[in-house]
Amino acid sequence: MPTNWDFQWVKDVIRSSEIFISEHVIRELLAERVTLGRIISVMSSGKVIEVHTHPQREPFYVALGFEGAKPLHVMFAGSTESGLSVLIVYEPALPMWVDPQTRSRFEEENMKSRKRNCPFCTGIMKPVMVGNFDYRLDGRLYVVKDVPAELCEQCGEKYIRLETARKIETLASAARPEELETVIVLRYPVE
Ligand SMILES: [Zn+2]
Numbered sequence: 001m002p003t004n005w006d007f008q009w010v011k012d013v014i015r016s017s018e019i020f021i022s023e024h025v026i027r028e029l030l031a032e033r034v035t036l037g038r039i040i041s042v043m044s045s046g047k048v049i050e051v052h053t054h055p056q057r058e059p060f061y062v063a064l065g066f067e068g069a070k071p072l073h074v075m076f077a078g079s080t081e082s083g084l085s086v087l088i089v090y091e092p093a094l095p096m097w098v099d100p101q102t103r104s105r106f107e108e109e110n111m112k113s114r115k116r117n118c119p120f121c122t123g124i125m126k127p128v129m130v131g132n133f134d135y136r137l138d139g140r141l142y143v144v145k146d147v148p149a150e151l152c153e154q155c156g157e158k159y160i161r162l163e164t165a166r167k168i169e170t171l172a173s174a175a176r177p178e179e180l181e182t183v184i185v186l187r188y189p190v191e
Helices: 008-015 023-030 036-045 105-112 162-174
Strands: 019-021 047-054 057-067 070-079 083-090 097-099 125-137 140-152
Touching: 008 036, 008 083, 019 023, 023 083, 036 057, 036 070, 036 083, 125 162, 140 162
Parallel strands: 019 083
Antiparallel strands: 047 057, 057 070, 070 083, 125 140
16 A cells, blocks of 8 residues: 655646546536545545556556545546546445445455456446436437446446347337426537
């Protein structure tokens, strides 16, 4: 565990605004589970508790920060040259984390077992029913009710099986809406 991590380069990159945010994090922001300010503060003044290196890509880091008693993990990758990518944010909790800095035994065993883990964060997947599942076909947005999915207990990413996706595609192309909802459409301003 890196204890005397030098955050200066991270702070410099943040100042230069070369930060890219994954769609996962955007969804967390839209659901108001986290704020950009909190993410930036964890990255610039939190503590890096894990560094994961990989021969073919840049290392990624897990940083921990607190807002009051509430812990937040921010997983990010990058360098001074390429900027920072914020990959995943989540609140560390059991069964994955005994405390915000310690992965649980259970998790180690789970990772060794052949069970499927979240490809993003290695969290444990559990079957759920998604009340409102957003699906796009030919540029049109469909909201499908009660879709069986797998949910990552840690980062909240959802996965559906291929057969489920095929069924949804068929449903959407037949387009017999149960009901119509109004969607607010905004255009990002050209500067
Ligand atoms: Zn996950």
